[in-house]
């Protein structure tokens with residue numbers, strides 16, 4: 001099958017970009033990647049990204065925006081599928097991807113906690129969602145069992161952020177989610193997940209959190 005020329009417009013720390021890169025790597029699709037500075041985007045960015053967000057996939061120079069639209073497109077134009085075959089199981093996967101978006105929002109709020117007063121509440125926002133995820137989790141080692149899926153591609157970047165935050169202060173966010181911790185560990189060791197970011201990701205993410213005025217900077221005395 002001949003594939004179109006693919007170029008991913010990216011930002012180095014973006015978890016949504018990582019979903020697309022993980023999918024490209026899982027499907028072994030050749031692609032180019034261009035990193036842009038979201039604080040100072042190039043003039044052409046608005047023309048390819050109506051929401052002015054990354055990722056954008058240029059498919060033979062035609063832009064496609066929204067990470068899940070990109071992942072599903074890539075999944076459909078390549079052999080095999082990163083979704084279950086059964087329609088109900090596939091729909092449930094999509095529903096848990098939406099739950100992943102909520103968890104990602106909670107992790108973002110937690111990472112950017114501005115003061116002690118909101119720290120506990122923001123931490124609970126993450127822990128409560130992980131506990132709920134654990135209640136419904138039927139998988140292991142991956143979300144659907146033995147096969148890696150797009151749900152895994154969505155959660156892996158979130159677990160990577162949580163791993164960085166754990167390194168900045170000792171908080172076991174998985175204490176009420178015993179099945180989620182090993183799932184996270186499995187994903188963080190998967191080559192497509194490891195290779196979805198640049199080597200400096202952990203350092204760059206920590207620096208960004210610290211420079212954003214987050215309480216995480218104060219907690220480690222920066």
Ligand SMILES: N[C@@H](CCC(=O)N[C@@H](CS)C(=O)NCC(=O)O)C(=O)O
Pocket residue numbers: 011013014015016017038052053054055065066067068
């Ligand atoms: N729903 C979008 C979200 C993408 C998104 O929020 N990307 C962030 C970077 S991680 C962005 O481009 N933000 C720029 C902005 O909001 O101005 C998707 O799934 O692709």
